[in-house]
Amino acid sequence: MSTIIFTQPSGTTDAITVEEGTSLMRAAVTNGVEGIVGECGGQAMCATCHVYVRPEFAAALPEIADDEEEMLECTTAERTERSRLGCQIPATPELDGMVVDVPSDQV
Amino acid sequence: MGVVIIGGGQAGLQVADSLRSGGYEEPIAVISEEHGLPYQRPPLSKDYLTPGADPVPLPLRGETFFTEKNIDLRQGTTALAVDRSARTVALDDGTELTYDHLVFATGARNRRLSCTGADLDGVFGLKTLVDAQRLHRELAAAQDVVVVGAGFIGLEFAAAARAHGCGVTVLEFAAQPMGRAVSEETGAWFTSAHAELGVRLRLGEGIEHFESDERGRVRAAVSTIGSRYPADLVVVGIGVVANDALAAAAELKTENGIVVDASLRTSDPAVLAVGDCANFPNVHSGTRTRLESVQNATDQGKHAARTILGETTDYTHLPWFWSTQGSFRLQIAGLSSKDDWTVATGDPGAGKFSVLSFRGGQLAAVESVNSPADHMSARKLLGGGLGPTPDEAAAPGFSLKSYARQAASKPSGG
Numbered sequence: 099m100s101t102i103i104f105t106q107p108s109g110t111t112d113a114i115t116v117e118e119g120t121s122l123m124r125a126a127v128t129n130g131v132e133g134i135v136g137e138c139g140g141q142a143m144c145a146t147c148h149v150y151v152r153p154e155f156a157a158a159l160p161e162i163a164d165d166e167e168e169m170l171e172c173t174t175a176e177r178t179e180r181s182r183l184g185c186q187i188p189a190t191p192e193l194d195g196m197v198v199d200v201p202s203d204q205v
Numbered sequence: 206m207g208v209v210i211i212g213g214g215q216a217g218l219q220v221a222d223s224l225r226s227g228g229y230e231e232p233i234a235v236i237s238e239e240h241g242l243p244y245q246r247p248p249l250s251k252d253y254l255t256p257g258a259d260p261v262p263l264p265l266r267g268e269t270f271f272t273e274k275n276i277d278l279r280q281g282t283t284a285l286a287v288d289r290s291a292r293t294v295a296l297d298d299g300t301e302l303t304y305d306h307l308v309f310a311t312g313a314r315n316r317r318l319s320c321t322g323a324d325l326d327g328v329f330g331l332k333t334l335v336d337a338q339r340l341h342r343e344l345a346a347a348q349d350v351v352v353v354g355a356g357f358i359g360l361e362f363a364a365a366a367r368a369h370g371c372g373v374t375v376l377e378f379a380a381q382p383m384g385r386a387v388s389e390e391t392g393a394w395f396t397s398a399h400a401e402l403g404v405r406l407r408l409g410e411g412i413e414h415f416e417s418d419e420r421g422r423v424r425a426a427v428s429t430i431g432s433r434y435p436a437d438l439v440v441v442g443i444g445v446v447a448n449d450a451l452a453a454a455a456e457l458k459t460e461n462g463i464v465v466d467a468s469l470r471t472s473d474p475a476v477l478a479v480g481d482c483a484n485f486p487n488v489h490s491g492t493r494t495r496l497e498s499v500q501n502a503t504d505q506g507k508h509a510a511r512t513i514l515g516e517t518t519d520y521t522h523l524p525w526f527w528s529t530q531g532s533f534r535l536q537i538a539g540l541s542s543k544d545d546w547t548v549a550t551g552d553p554g555a556g557k558f559s560v561l562s563f564r565g566g567q568l569a570a571v572e573s574v575n576s577p578a579d580h581m582s583a584r585k586l587l588g589g590g591l592g593p594t595p596d597e598a599a600a601p602g603f604s605l606k607s608y609a610r611q612a613a614s615k616p617s618g619g
């Protein structure tokens with residue numbers, strides 16, 4: 099179990115306990131985190147699970163695969179160095195306490 | 206009073222969600238005949254069936270959504286009848302709900318085979334979580350799998366069955382896979398891609414009948430050209446029919462689905478229909494259509510909510526769709542038709558390409574194989590009514606992504 103903190107553009111936060119292996123998108127959708135849509139069910143096909151990961155955790159994330167990279171070029175909110183698709187990040191013990199920012203727009 | 210939504214799928218929940226976020230404060234009830242929390246269907250034929258996958262359904266909304274938004278979700282409850290003059294819906298638990306607005310979001314059900322043996326043990330469809338759970342168990346033990354129909358579901362299942370090490374034969378009556386939805390080029394690429402996976406795709410060959418073993422379980426499939434394929438597991442994926450019987454019984458106009466106008470209202474303005482069950486005037490094909498996709502269910506759900514809230518705009522969203530078959534990724538934006546002029550870009554040999562369909566010299570649809578950036582570019586271009594000419598697209602080195610970037614940087618149109 100790790101705790102992931104989703105921060106909304108308004109500043110409100112949701113701290114969610116995520117089972118190891120469960121993706122951030124799935125955890126967010128299951129717990130009703132605003133702004134994480136997950137329209138394609140986690141297949142890197144829709145970019146509606148775009149999140150900004152705080153830099154302190156960048157090193158603990160899985161590498162960006164080609165398809166994720168291509169989808170990230172097409173996010174609705176601006177893509178930054180911290181952009182990831184939540185569906186491509188499974189929770190691991192190393193990510194415990196990670197803060198991710200939810201973009202203002204997903205679709 | 207308030208809104209009653211029949212069907213707790215992708216479209217129905219979107220209506221409820223968008224009504225609340227649009228400020229609707231009257232009661233909202235969602236009648237869902239399936240048990241448990243509504244879930245996403247696409248993973249059922251993909252991730253959910255892969256070896257070693259954790260077969261947990263992905264909910265459409267979390268449990269707290271329903272309490273927080275004050276949405277009365279009636280799980281495991283079927284709507285039996287609608288009385289339009291009294292504005293009531295009768296449920297199978299004996300209760301009756303009244304409505305100001307009623308929304309049909311009843312989806313579609315699998316078309317069934319009528320041949321001998323179609324009801325044998327071991328012959329399945331794939332539509333619901335219950336179906337997927339059963340297939341998840343069956344795949345672990347299956348050896349010889351026959352799939353009837355090379356549409357999306359059939360091919361997705363075939364790829365999953367191969368990953369389990371099963372021998373897989375797909376029978377398809379048409380001359381190309383996914384014939385109704387994709388161009389010949391894309392169909393041909395998937396034909397060879399599945400062959401490389403070891404799927405035996407038999408085109409121009411339908412199912413004639415199934416043979417049974419002594420315990421009443423399927424043992425083999427016999428095709429229309431007389432070939433016999435051993436099978437201990439069969440999946441039938443031959444398309445769906447709209448769930449429109451309840452609407453028809455309430456004397457609403459139905460014809461291949463519940464007939465709605467551009468604002469998604471049925472022949473009774475207090476009643477709307479959305480998603481797989483709705484037959485709507487489609488500006489992208491210029492005809493009435495029924496679409497079966499997450500995009501259509503979601504966007505129509507949002508649109509119906511706006512109609513209920515008093516807006517009167519037309520539904521014109523660009524259709525898009527995806528399918529993953531093993532590691533092959535197909536994404537489609539727009540609607541192609543058999544008479545379109547097509548141009549392929551990218552590198553089909555390397556398994557990364559797009560097929561652009563043109564109608565009247567205008568870009569009408571783009572199928573992208575393993576090329577998500579092309580797909581997203583296509584959605585932007587098609588959504589904005591922009592797009593390259595056939596000549597521009599056919600020029601050597603043309604890239605949809607660079608074209609879309611340039612189009613976006615121009616002040617108006619391109």
Ligand SMILES: Cc1cc2nc3c(=O)[nH]c(=O)nc-3n(C[C@H](O)[C@H](O)[C@H](O)COP(=O)(O)OP(=O)(O)OC[C@H]3O[C@@H](n4cnc5c(N)ncnc54)[C@H](O)[C@@H]3O)c2cc1C
Pocket residue numbers: 211212213214215216217236237238239246247248249250282283284285310311312313331332333358448451479480481482496497498499500502525526527528529
């Ligand atoms: C296995 C599978 C894979 C798919 N993969 C993709 C994909 O990759 N990409 C994509 O875009 N689309 C895909 N789709 C299609 C997509 O899931 C559907 O288009 C979408 O779910 C349609 O939403 P809907 O709300 O109209 O219908 P549904 O989600 O089918 O919901 C309708 C619900 O209404 C219920 N209902 C019907 N009648 C009644 C009644 N009288 N009372 C109460 N409840 C009732 C039904 O039981 C059902 O639960 C897939 C579908 C399946 C089955």
Ligand code: FES
Pocket residue numbers: 123135136137138139140141142143144145146147169183184185186
């Ligand atoms: S859920 Fe669609 S890209 Fe992540």
